Amino acid sequence: xxxxxxxxxxxxxxxxxxxxxxxxxxxxxxxxxxxxxxxxxxxxxxxxxxxxxxxxxxxxxxxxxxxxxxxxxxxxxxxxxxxxxxxxxxxxxxxxxxxxxxxxxxxxxxxxxxxxxxxxxxxxxxxxxxxxxxxxxxxxxxxxxxxxxxxxxxxxxxxxxxxxxxxxxxxxxxxxxxxxxxxxxxxxxxxxxxxxxxxxxxxxxxxxxxxxxxxxxxxxxxxxxxxxxxxxxxxxxxxxxxxxxxxxxxxxxxxxxxx
Numbered sequence: 301x302x303x304x305x306x307x308x309x310x311x312x313x314x315x316x317x318x319x320x321x322x323x324x325x326x327x328x329x330x331x332x333x334x335x336x337x338x339x340x341x342x343x344x345x346x347x348x349x350x351x352x353x354x355x356x357x358x359x360x361x362x363x364x365x366x367x368x369x370x371x372x373x374x375x376x377x378x379x380x381x382x383x384x385x386x387x388x389x390x391x392x393x394x395x396x397x398x399x400x401x402x403x404x405x406x407x408x409x410x411x412x413x414x415x416x417x418x419x420x421x422x423x424x425x426x427x428x429x430x431x432x433x434x435x436x437x438x439x440x441x442x443x444x445x446x447x448x449x450x451x452x453x454x455x456x457x458x459x460x461x462x463x464x465x466x467x468x469x470x471x472x473x474x475x476x477x478x479x480x481x482x483x484x485x486x487x488x489x490x491x492x493x494x495x496x497x498x499x500x501x502x503x504x505x506x507x508x509x510x511x512x513x514x515x516x517x518x519x520x521x522x523x524x525x526x527x528x529x530x531x532x533x534x535x536x537x538x539x540x541x542x543x544x545x546x547x548x549x550x551x552x553x554x555x556x557x558x559x
Contacts, residue, residue, distance in 0.1 A: 335372065339368050339371060339373070342360075342363070342364050342367065342368070343364060343371070343373040343376070343377065345360055346360040346361050346364055346377055346380065347376075347380065354384050354387055354388055357380065357381070357384050358381065358384055358385075361377050361378075361380060361381045361384070364377050365377055365378070374404060375401050375404035375405045375408065378397050378398075378400050378401035378404065378411075379401045379408055379410060379411050381393075381397045382394060382397050382398045382401060382410075382411055382414060382415070383414075385397060386414065386418065391418070391422060394415075394418065395415065395418075398411050398414070398415040399415075402415075406443075407443075407447045407451075409444050409447045409448055409451065409469055410469070412440045412441070412443055412444035412447065412473075413440075413441065413444040413469045413472045413473050413476070414472070415437075415440055416436075416437045416438075416439075416440030416441040416444065416473065416476045416477075417437075417441075417472050417473075417475065417476040419433050419434070419436060419437035419440075419476075419480075420434060420437050420476055420479035420480045420482075420483055421476075421479060421507070423483055425483070434480050434483055434484065437476060437477075437480050438477065438480050440476075441473040441474075441476045441477050441480070442473075442477070444469065444473045445470065445473050445474075448466050448469060448470055448473075451466075467500070471497050471498075471501055472497075474493045474494070474496040474497035475493070475494065475497040475505060475508050477489075477493040478490045478491075478492075478493035478494035478496075478497060478508065478511065478512070479494075479507075479508075479511060481493060482511050482514070482515065485518075487514075487515040487518040487519050488515075488519060490511065490512075490515045491512060491515040491516060491519065494508050494511060494512040494515065495512065498512075503535070503536075504531070504535065505535075505537075506532055506535040506536060506537030506538075506539050506540075506543070507537065507539065509528055509529070509531050509532035509535055509543070510529070510532045510539050510542065510543055510546070512528050513525045513526075513528040513529040513532060513543070513546055513547075513550065514546075516528060516550075517546075517550060517553070522550050522551075522553040522554035523550075523554045525546075525550035525553070525554075526547050526550035526551045526553075526554055529543045529544075529546040529547035529550055530543075530547045532546075532547075533547060
């Protein structure tokens, strides 16, 4: 082994392949329950607000939840706010709102995958609950994968849109699991999950490539590490220089006689 080579991957930018959280979230309506037209209008106003107007969306979402605390739309509003807080990198409200959404709908695959992805990316090993957070992320992503395997197609999506959305969420889940295992220095399982995240993905995340390269180094798979770091150097992100240096190092390691 390579002595447990570790690194702290750079945090992701908020322009990750993040789809609107309502995409796989159908509002659960009870048969025969009539919705107040004003309640419907308030939800529609929240849902359709310009996605770039984050403060307005928060204002409308908070107002809706305050006025309609038992609405059939509450979970969908919470899920939408999760996306907003992600974009603002407001992690305190992100986590609290995600947990509220999952308390209302434990199978919301959008929220499961997103919260589980954020935890290992913005992980601090010095936090007193660091291990618990990694365990939580692992549980969230494994459940997301289970839900994806059996979930019905939302009426609002075409077959092609549904397949693309499921593939994106599965990629996000495997990416998150890969980083969870990396944080635990479980390089074999990390490599397996990250390779799965990249399968069929023409533009893999640069952080995933960098971490996978380190996994391979720790597994003494230096040729694969060099190739992966090379791909990392070609990807978009702020790790390009580090990936180039790591590729050269891995090539040197691969050229050394085997012991």
